[in-house]
Amino acid sequence: MKDVLFKKSLLGLLVAAPFFVASCSKDSDPEPGDDNEQITTVRYVLTPTTGGNAVTVEYRDPDGDGAAAPTIGTLTLAPNTTYTGRLTLLDETKTPPENITEEIEDESDEHLFVFTPTGTNVTVTITDRDEKNLPVGLQTRVVTGAANATGTTGSLRVVLRHQPEGKDGTPTPGDTDVDVNFPTVVR
Amino acid sequence: MLFLLPSRLGLLALLWIWLLGGPRAGQAQPACTLSLSGRVIDHESRQALPGATVLLLDTREAVITNVDGYYHFQLCAGVSRLQVSFLGYESETLEVRMAGSVVHDIRLHPVAVALRGAVVRGTRVAEQLPQATGTIAGRDLQQTRGQSLGEALQKISGVTAIQTGPSIFKPLIHGLHSNRVTILNNGVRQEGQQWGQEHGPEIDPFIASRLTVVKGAASVRYGSDAIGGVVLVEPRLLRDSVGTGAELHLVGMSNNGLGAFSGLVEGNMRRLPALSWRVQGTAKRAGTARTPDYVIPNSSFAEYDFSGALGWRKDTYGGEIFFSQFNTKLGILPDSHLGNQSDFDLAVGRGRPLVPQNFSYAIGRPFQQVRHDLLKLSGFVRTGTAGRLTTTLAHQTDVRDEYDRYRPRNDNRARLNRPELSYTNRTTTADLVWEHKPLGKLTGSVGLSGTYQNNRYDGRPFIPFYTNKVGGVFLIERWHSKQWQLEAGLRLDRRDLETRRAIGNSGNFFVATDRFQYTTPAASLGGIFDASRHLTLSATGSLTRRAPAANERFSDGVHNGRFDIGFDLNRPDGVPPLSPETALHAGLTATWHNNPRFNGEVSVYQTYIQKYIYQVPVLPPPLNIRGVVATFLFQQTDAMYQGVDVAGTYTLSPQWQLVGKAAVVRARDQRLNDYLIFTPADRAELSLRHDWHEPTAGRFTRRFAQIGAYGVARQTRIPTEVLDYALPPTGYVLLGAEIGTTVQVGRLPLDVSLAGANLLNQTYRDYLNRFRYFTTEMGRNVTLRLRVPLEFTKKAP
Numbered sequence: 013m014k015d016v017l018f019k020k021s022l023l024g025l026l027v028a029a030p031f032f033v034a035s036c037s038k039d040s041d042p043e044p045g046d047d048n049e050q051i052t053t054v055r056y057v058l059t060p061t062t063g064g065n066a067v068t069v070e071y072r073d074p075d076g077d078g079a080a081a082p083t084i085g086t087l088t089l090a091p092n093t094t095y096t097g098r099l100t101l102l103d104e105t106k107t108p109p110e111n112i113t114e115e116i117e118d119e120s121d122e123h124l125f126v127f128t129p130t131g132t133n134v135t136v137t138i139t140d141r142d143e144k145n146l147p148v149g150l151q152t153r154v155v156t157g158a159a160n161a162t163g164t165t166g167s168l169r170v171v172l173r174h175q176p177e178g179k180d181g182t183p184t185p186g187d188t189d190v191d192v193n194f195p196t197v198v199r
Numbered sequence: 200m201l202f203l204l205p206s207r208l209g210l211l212a213l214l215w216i217w218l219l220g221g222p223r224a225g226q227a228q229p230a231c232t233l234s235l236s237g238r239v240i241d242h243e244s245r246q247a248l249p250g251a252t253v254l255l256l257d258t259r260e261a262v263i264t265n266v267d268g269y270y271h272f273q274l275c276a277g278v279s280r281l282q283v284s285f286l287g288y289e290s291e292t293l294e295v296r297m298a299g300s301v302v303h304d305i306r307l308h309p310v311a312v313a314l315r316g317a318v319v320r321g322t323r324v325a326e327q328l329p330q331a332t333g334t335i336a337g338r339d340l341q342q343t344r345g346q347s348l349g350e351a352l353q354k355i356s357g358v359t360a361i362q363t364g365p366s367i368f369k370p371l372i373h374g375l376h377s378n379r380v381t382i383l384n385n386g387v388r389q390e391g392q393q394w395g396q397e398h399g400p401e402i403d404p405f406i407a408s409r410l411t412v413v414k415g416a417a418s419v420r421y422g423s424d425a426i427g428g429v430v431l432v433e434p435r436l437l438r439d440s441v442g443t444g445a446e447l448h449l450v451g452m453s454n455n456g457l458g459a460f461s462g463l464v465e466g467n468m469r470r471l472p473a474l475s476w477r478v479q480g481t482a483k484r485a486g487t488a489r490t491p492d493y494v495i496p497n498s499s500f501a502e503y504d505f506s507g508a509l510g511w512r513k514d515t516y517g518g519e520i521f522f523s524q525f526n527t528k529l530g531i532l533p534d535s536h537l538g539n540q541s542d543f544d545l546a547v548g549r550g551r552p553l554v555p556q557n558f559s560y561a562i563g564r565p566f567q568q569v570r571h572d573l574l575k576l577s578g579f580v581r582t583g584t585a586g587r588l589t590t591t592l593a594h595q596t597d598v599r600d601e602y603d604r605y606r607p608r609n610d611n612r613a614r615l616n617r618p619e620l621s622y623t624n625r626t627t628t629a630d631l632v633w634e635h636k637p638l639g640k641l642t643g644s645v646g647l648s649g650t651y652q653n654n655r656y657d658g659r660p661f662i663p664f665y666t667n668k669v670g671g672v673f674l675i676e677r678w679h680s681k682q683w684q685l686e687a688g689l690r691l692d693r694r695d696l697e698t699r700r701a702i703g704n705s706g707n708f709f710v711a712t713d714r715f716q717y718t719t720p721a722a723s724l725g726g727i728f729d730a731s732r733h734l735t736l737s738a739t740g741s742l743t744r745r746a747p748a749a750n751e752r753f754s755d756g757v758h759n760g761r762f763d764i765g766f767d768l769n770r771p772d773g774v775p776p777l778s779p780e781t782a783l784h785a786g787l788t789a790t791w792h793n794n795p796r797f798n799g800e801v802s803v804y805q806t807y808i809q810k811y812i813y814q815v816p817v818l819p820p821p822l823n824i825r826g827v828v829a830t831f832l833f834q835q836t837d838a839m840y841q842g843v844d845v846a847g848t849y850t851l852s853p854q855w856q857l858v859g860k861a862a863v864v865r866a867r868d869q870r871l872n873d874y875l876i877f878t879p880a881d882r883a884e885l886s887l888r889h890d891w892h893e894p895t896a897g898r899f900t901r902r903f904a905q906i907g908a909y910g911v912a913r914q915t916r917i918p919t920e921v922l923d924y925a926l927p928p929t930g931y932v933l934l935g936a937e938i939g940t941t942v943q944v945g946r947l948p949l950d951v952s953l954a955g956a957n958l959l960n961q962t963y964r965d966y967l968n969r970f971r972y973f974t975t976e977m978g979r980n981v982t983l984r985l986r987v988p989l990e991f992t993k994k995a996p
Contacts (some may be wrong), residue, residue: 040655041664042701044708047617048659049607051824073824075703077757082822107706115608171826174538176605178554185553187604188538191826 045105050076051112053102054170054192056087058095058154067095071192074104087168087196089134091159097136097152099125099170101190116150122176125149126183132166132196133157146181156198168196232848232856234300234793236271239264239283242306251285251307256292258337259408259435265729266681271793275338276892277901277941283307298892299853300795329686329725329739330415330428331788331802331844333358340410341950342937344984345450345459345483348404352430355412356860357802357844359879362968363397365455365488365977366500366529370400371967372414373804374840374864374878375427378748381417382430385521387575388422390626390652391597394662394750397969400430401525401571401597403504405448405461405481408435414844415804416784418721418743419673419688422648426743426782426808437475437510437519438467442992449987454980455498456560457485473511480505486560487530491960491978496556497530497563518578525571530562534973536604540820540827547924547972568600568618586636590629597624601758620758621657626650643676654749661756661763664699665749673721682729690721694746698753713767715752719744719779735790743784747777751812751833762821763814766833777835781809791847799847804840811838813875815920837869854891858907860884865916873918880914880930880966900948902940909933914966925972928964933957939984950986955979 052073059066067089073082089095101112116123120142127136127149135155138147149172160166170193175186239251247268254261255272257280264270272279274297284290288307295303333355335343343351349360349368360368361376372380377396382389384402392398404410413429421429438444443466450459465477483502487494506523534552537543546553575593600618607613632646652667673690693716700711723741730736747766754763766777786804791797814831821830842864849857861883866875886907914927939952960979964971 041699041710042656042660044703044705045658045660045701046705047612047615048619049609049612054824071824077762077823082824105704107704110609112608115610118610119608174605174608187536188542188825190824191539191541192824193826 048105049112050103050105051101051172051190052076052104053100053109054190055100055102056097056170056194057100058087058089058097060090061094061096069194071194072104076105084192084194086165087194089154089156089196089198091133091156091198093156095154095156097154099150099152101172113150116148116172119176120148120150121146121179122174122186123148124173124175124179124181124183124186125152126169126171126173127152128169128171129196130167130169131164132160132168133198134166134168134196136168142179144179146179159199160197165195165197168194170194232798232850232858233274233276233297234271234798235274235279235295235297235303236269236301236793237303237305238268239270239285239305239307240268241288242308245306248285248288248307251283251288253305254282254284256280256282260336266679269732273798275901276890281305300793327684327727328413328417329684329727329737329786329788330413330417331357331737331786331800331804332411332413333846334409334411336409340407341984341986342952342954344405344448344461344986345452345457345982346404348400348402348410348430348432351404352410352412355414356846357414357842357862357864358412359862359882359967361396361877362965362970363399364532364535364968364970364974365495365498366485367397367399369396369398370412370430371879372412372428372430373806373842373844374866374875375806378424378751379427379745380430381421381425381428382432383421384432384573385434385523385575386577386591387573387593387595388424388628388650389571390595390628390650391569391571391624392599392622392662394748397567398569398599399529401527401569402432403461403481403502403506403523403525404432405459405463405504406434406479406506406523407432409433414802415739415786416723416741416743416782416806418741418745418782419675419690419723420646422669422671423690423692423694423719423721423743423745426745426780426784426806434479434506434508435465435477437477437508437512438465439475439512441467441469441472442990443467444991445989447985447987447989449983449985451983452485452980453982454977455485455488456558457483459483473513473517475510475512477508478506484560487556487558488977489558490975491962492975493551494556494558495532495974495977496552496554497533497566499560499562500527500529501562502527515582516578516580518576521573521575521577523573525569527567527569528562529567529569531565531567532970532973533563533565533604535970536565539825540829543829543924543972550973552974564602564606565604566602568602570596570598572596584636585633587634589632589634591631593628595624595626595628597626598622599624617658619658620661622654622662623656624652624654626652640679641676642679643674646673647671648673659756660701661754661758662750663701663753663755666697667749668695669693684727686723686725686727688721688723692719692721692746693717694719696746696749698749700753700755713752715746715776717744717746717779719746733791733794735792737788737790738786740785741783743782744779745782746779747812752777754833757828762823762828762830764817764830764832766812766835769832777812777833778810780811780835783807783809796850797847799845802844804842804844806840808838808840810835813838836871838875839865839867839869841865854889856888856890858884858886858888858905868918868920871918871920873920874916876918876923877967878914878916880927881912882910884909886935898943900941900943901950902938904936904938906934906936909935911965927966928971931961931963931965933961933963934959947987947989950984952984954982954984956982 054071069085069087103110137153138149140148140151172190173186174189178185239248249266251264253270282292283305349370352358359371411431417429418425445464448461461481463479467475481504488498503526508521510519577591579589581587599622601620603619630648634644648671650669654665671692675688677686696715698713721743725739727737752767753765784806788802790800817830820827844862846860866878888905891902910932912930937954942949
């Protein structure tokens with residue numbers, strides 16, 4: 013008798029089991045990704061060594077990866093002039109924006125900027141060094157030559173190589189954190 | 200420990216054992232493909248007993264007799280113990296010495312009091328399916344010990360794997376994978392981040408006593424994700440005879456210094472014969488793999504798993520509680536972790552790792568760390584009149600953490616050492632199946648299944664938070680006659696998917712919630728026809744609708760230098776959201792069995808998927824601050840998969856056997872009239888096997904040696920529209936060999952084997968390896984395997 017009762021209650025339990033399924037915790041919502049490191053903005057400020065107004069150019073993608081397209085400024089430099097260049101990198105997805113430049117300075121032995129001018133008379137020389145006397149690139153000297161032919165624009169490509177392992181002064185190790193192209197003209 | 204011996208020493212030891220052991224002469228014969236067949240009949244009336252269970256006590260493999268009472272096994276040479284049982288008859292245990300194909304009829308004695316004691320316990324057998332199926336069990340499974348699940352499944356013709364380096368294998372059935380393949384782990388649908396091509400199944404293959412792949416849609420029974428097929432991972436049944444036993448496995452590999460240890464202890468109590476238990480655990484460590492020319496950097500991995508089961512089983516009801524945990528940490532090739540397209544192009548141009556590494560067990564960045572917990576409660580009730588009711592309730596937690604190549608730049612963040620990508624998936628599933636009692640020639644089952652799933656992430660977004668609720672109902676009926684079995688099934692699923700996406704950043708942040716609801720049907724029709732005692736033909740046709748998954752809708756992020764965008768994220772105004780895909784599958788299989796010389800299987804199939812969801816590159820790729828990043832968008836097209844699988848054995852003489860397999864898949868994008876990317880290349884395998892047989896029980900039994908070649912052609916059928924990073928690599932042929940024996944050490948029969956893969960140490964790349972751009976494949980690898988069965992049971996007083 014007891015056995016039958018037991019079986020019946022077990023049967024009932026078996027049938028009912030799937031219906032006891034319920035979520036134990038309230039399903040949560042995503043939160044702002046404040047722990048994600050991003051670089052959204054590259055600012056290059058060029059100050060003529062002989063005095064005069066600084067030239068600033070910016071690559072800005074304040075919403076980070078995807079979504080809205082970036083805004084890219086044009087770099088216009090005077091001919092036969094020497095500038096002191098300073099790069100600033102920001103993460104504008106954070107409020108207030110996070111300054112990545114300081115972190116790169118702190119870990120300058122793991123970073124290298126590579127400057128590649130094309131189609132314009134601009135020479136970029138890295139003037140800052142890390143503790144192993146390898147170039148970094150946050151500070152530069154930029155020398156311009158003759159003006160661009162009328163109607164032509166060149167470019168300046170700025171690449172940040174993140175090289176925590178094996179930085180040797182060449183771009184090869186590591187991977188790319190920044191790769192931006194500024195339209196550049198000397199006139 | 201044995202597996203830590205240098206491989207050469209192990210090789211010598213094994214050769215010595217193998218060459219010196221036992222008499223060499225004697226009547227030889229093929230092992231493991233010997234046919235044991237016969238008829239189970241009533242001792243008095245001599246009538247056939249269809250549906251009787253024949254269980255191999257050593258491997259726990261079981262079959263049921265067909266309508267004419269026939270059973271069939273493929274066995275190794277040596278002594279096999281069989282247990283034959285049938286309701287209302289006394290169970291019979293017998294030993295059969297296999298020294299060639301054996302036909303053995305079994306007569307069962309009816310018991311006066313039926314329904315008591317003689318009932319088959321714990322030996323429920325899956326019915327023969329009309330779909331082509333492949334199984335790995337017994338010695339075949341033993342030959343894969345130490346490999347990951349996806350790697351082991353490649354033994355089945357038509358099953359390949361998408362590889363991510365030497366350690367991650369994602370099963371590919373007839374060219375379909377991820378969201379289109381269902382994995383059933385101990386009867387529970389495995390849920391985690393199965394959409395990812397570089398996310399291997401989170402299952403310890405040592406838990407399995409049998410791996411089965413259903414090749415082709417099986418959605419009515421297993422749910423709408425089973426368009427491509429189903430992988431069934433079945434642990435051994437809980438022990439049903441009084442006593443305590445154990446099984447130990449040791450595996451050592453020469454190439455990457457892999458050492459694996461797996462042990463299982465199980466018992467059944469004399470005082471409480473209904474109660475059985477089993478505990479099991481696995482530890483695996485591997486160092487960096489070696490190609491013929493260099494070490495593959497950071498390819499080390501570690502895996503630690505355990506499981507426990509407790510069952511209470513009576514003839515008419517029973518229950519089981521099962522828990523398992525899977526833990527793995529997998530190193531990823533640093534060269535594959537790239538910032539943008541030009542990094543990628545440079546790495547592909549190099550074709551080999553930039554920074555050489557020495558052999559090491561250390562696992563550095565980038566790596567994946569995955570944990571999967573499964574808790575399962577199941578029970579059944581069998582009544583004489585109503586049939587059998589089975590219920591399964593399971594809860595899974597899948598935590599997948601992925602660490603980038605470089606720690607965060609900010610020191611405070613770096614100190615936290617958090618993964619850059621982290622997903623947590625919690626899934627509760629409930630299944631209720633009622634198998635009704637046979638109505639004349641009709642058997643069948645009705646089932647209800649429910650899923651409640653919650654997915655979240657921490658760190659960088661990639662797929663959204665989501666809640667997925669699925670309810671399904673199905674009916675499968677099967678009609679048996681003397682030669683025919685016809686099966687028809689219907690299923691209806693209701694899916695409710697709610698996604699919650701993070702939009703914007705702190706200061707300007709909100710959550711976008713979207714809800715999608717679909718009712719998707721599935722239907723199938725199949726037949727099995729026993730044309731003769733040696734030939735079975737089967738056909739299947741099915742329709743499945745699969746609702747789009749969260750990743751297909753809303754993937755949004757960068758992973759390994761590649762940006763994935765879900766369809767619904769990039770949908771222009773007016774375009775409807777992603778809609779379910781409809782798969783029409785048809786398959787035909789011919790199986791030759793119980794023949795003295797040739798046995799084998801040919802299966803042809805076709806799967807047409809309307810509104811097939813796949814990824815296409817965005818050209819030109821959009822610009823971001825890292826420059827040009829390869830960007831892939833989910834799109835829909837109409838796809839056609841067609842192919843042939845062939846597998847066969849030819850017995851040349853009692854001791855020599857030729858085994859062959861081949862598989863061909865063609866996949867077309869019908870809207871673009873082009874090939875689909877990532878389709879397995881044509882492949883074939885041929886091996887020659889020699890088995891020794893000792894007429895008297897010597898110390899060394901079941902000795903075998905085999906040599907084989909595995910060839911893969913170059914994939915020439917690639918899309919012209921889709922730009923791959925590199926052309927498919929050239930084809931290759933690899934040579935492999937294996938020797939093995941069972942050694943009697945005291946009372947312990949130890950299975951020892953030594954297997955060599957890529958024996959000629961060839962340099963090659965495989966089209967299905969995602970890291971083929973950066974590195975060549977593993978070189979020569981020699982694997983030593985040892986299996987020790989232990990029995991602690993004392994003789995009854």
